[in-house]
Amino acid sequence: MKPIEFKQVESCCATPAVNEDQMFKPDPVQLEELNRLPIVIIGAGPIGLAAAAHVIEAKQPFIILEAGTKVGENISTWGHVRLFSPWQYNVDKAAGRLLVEAGWIAPNPDDLPTGHELRDQYLRPLAELPEIKSNLHLNTRVVGVSRKNTDKMKTAGREQQPFIIYVEEEGKAKRYEARAVIDASGTWGKANPVLSSGVLTLQEQSLQKQIFYGIPDVLGGDQGRYSGKHIAVVGGGHSALNTLLDLAKLQETNAHTKLTWIMRRDHVEEAYGGEASDQLEARGELGSRMHELVDSGKVSVVTPFHIQELKQDGENISIAGEQLGQNRELHHIDEIIVNAGSRPDFSFLGELRLSIDQATESVETLAPLIDPNVHSCGTVRPHGEKELRHIEQGLYIVGMKSYGRAPTFLMATGYEQVRSVVAFLAGDLEAAAKVELDLPETGVCSVSRPQAKQVQASDCSSSCSNEE
Numbered sequence: 001m002k003p004i005e006f007k008q009v010e011s012c013c014a015t016p017a018v019n020e021d022q023m024f025k026p027d028p029v030q031l032e033e034l035n036r037l038p039i040v041i042i043g044a045g046p047i048g049l050a051a052a053a054h055v056i057e058a059k060q061p062f063i064i065l066e067a068g069t070k071v072g073e074n075i076s077t078w079g080h081v082r083l084f085s086p087w088q089y090n091v092d093k094a095a096g097r098l099l100v101e102a103g104w105i106a107p108n109p110d111d112l113p114t115g116h117e118l119r120d121q122y123l124r125p126l127a128e129l130p131e132i133k134s135n136l137h138l139n140t141r142v143v144g145v146s147r148k149n150t151d152k153m154k155t156a157g158r159e160q161q162p163f164i165i166y167v168e169e170e171g172k173a174k175r176y177e178a179r180a181v182i183d184a185s186g187t188w189g190k191a192n193p194v195l196s197s198g199v200l201t202l203q204e205q206s207l208q209k210q211i212f213y214g215i216p217d218v219l220g221g222d223q224g225r226y227s228g229k230h231i232a233v234v235g236g237g238h239s240a241l242n243t244l245l246d247l248a249k250l251q252e253t254n255a256h257t258k259l260t261w262i263m264r265r266d267h268v269e270e271a272y273g274g275e276a277s278d279q280l281e282a283r284g285e286l287g288s289r290m291h292e293l294v295d296s297g298k299v300s301v302v303t304p305f306h307i308q309e310l311k312q313d314g315e316n317i318s319i320a321g322e323q324l325g326q327n328r329e330l331h332h333i334d335e336i337i338v339n340a341g342s343r344p345d346f347s348f349l350g351e352l353r354l355s356i357d358q359a360t361e362s363v364e365t366l367a368p369l370i371d372p373n374v375h376s377c378g379t380v381r382p383h384g385e386k387e388l389r390h391i392e393q394g395l396y397i398v399g400m401k402s403y404g405r406a407p408t409f410l411m412a413t414g415y416e417q418v419r420s421v422v423a424f425l426a427g428d429l430e431a432a433a434k435v436e437l438d439l440p441e442t443g444v445c446s447v448s449r450p451q452a453k454q455v456q457a458s459d460c461s462s463s464c465s466n467e468e
Contacts, residue, residue, distance in 0.1 A: 384420025
């Protein structure tokens with residue numbers, strides 16, 4: 001068959017190619033009006049409030065949009081969990097300066113806060129500072145962000161237009177204009193489903209009453225739900241370890257409590273991390289305690305196991321999957337706790353031009369540093385405004401959301417991100433370019449993983465966990 005030949009045909013309506021830079025020169029008056037607009041920060045968690053603190057010090061106008069009724073709302077869902085990093089790594093420097101000026105007494109830098117303590121002793125006092133409180137909009141959910149009168153398709157003159165943020169505030173539709181947007185909305189609350197394929201099925205949705213995504217308060221308000229039950233915990237990170245350790249304490253009071261730990265890791269030892277070699281003692285202790293529980297037989301480990309289907313089995317659940325090439329089913333499960341990580345929500349950024357890695361769903365430039373397919377644990381290197389830029393000028397995704405699905409984010413990383421971004425927006429290019437991280441080395445990040453690059457202690461400054 002003769003190949004089809006495509007010939008260029010001049011249209012009657014064709015116009016000569018014109019350089020858009022020549023057609024659309026910046027309007028000085030328009031740019032001046034744009035620069036008077038506030039920086040909009042989405043999310044009033046640790047990273048969003050840290051961004052506000054840096055904006056205040058930079059003497060820039062801003063507003064914070066928070067979907068919850070209180071600051072740190074997401075933290076309330078895991079407030080009973082104790083962080084493995086001490087206070088010294090969890091307080092942003094600019095935020096600390098503002099608080100101290102207002103008479104705040106800083107916690108002991110070596111103490112390990114719970115989520116509730118982080119919220120009550122740090123985030124809430126920060127949000128009550130007059131310069132933040134007057135610019136904080138609670139119960140305000142962002143439903144869309146675009147350029148004024150400009151959809152995603154239009155290129156010409158795009159950067160001269162302000163951002164328009166569409167929100168539902170106290171049940172009413174409103175709009176805000178901004179010269180820049182800092183998205184610190186995080187990923188908590190958008191959990192990965194239980195299936196190894198990453199797809200949320202109708203079967204999983206139908207079993208929601210017996211599935212918990214996150215770290216339940218099994219020694220507190222959720223004790224009755226799990227005591228004496230057969231519980232399957234899915235996940236191989238520090239969240240799963242925290243969950244299992246609490247369940248093991250519950251097991252001590254009710255011997256009928258049965259624990260099954262399901263992972264995709266080749267070997268259970270990979271989940272223990274650095275143990276005694278970890279320079280964050282509490283993080284290393286998690287692995288050591290988990291190691292002891294598994295060795296004692298109190299926790300039954302199923303790995304590597306790839307979950308393919310959930311089935312209703314009377315009042316119980318059966319988990320069907322594949323282990324080492326063979327089909328296998330786990331029966332008589334009463335409850336499933338999913339600690340399989342989370343993923344970012346880009347739905348309200350759909351009219352903006354993003355630079356997102358297709359695998360990790362992180363900011364594209366960060367992906368080579370944090371991709372768990374390459375690293376045995378996350379390599380946290382200093383990065384700031386330059387690495388966080390998107391095609392859409394003036395938009396920055398920071399904090400846990402900047403890491404996408406990668407599970408290696410630490411709050412201190414996000415604090416340095418927003419310091420650099422705000423410095424750039426304030427015109428201090430030198431400060432924006434100078435990025436540093438003050439984190440302990442992990443020691444041993446993980447045991448050997450044959451299919452992953454082995455990262456040495458000097459290369460790795462984070463844990464395989466997230467804190468936001």
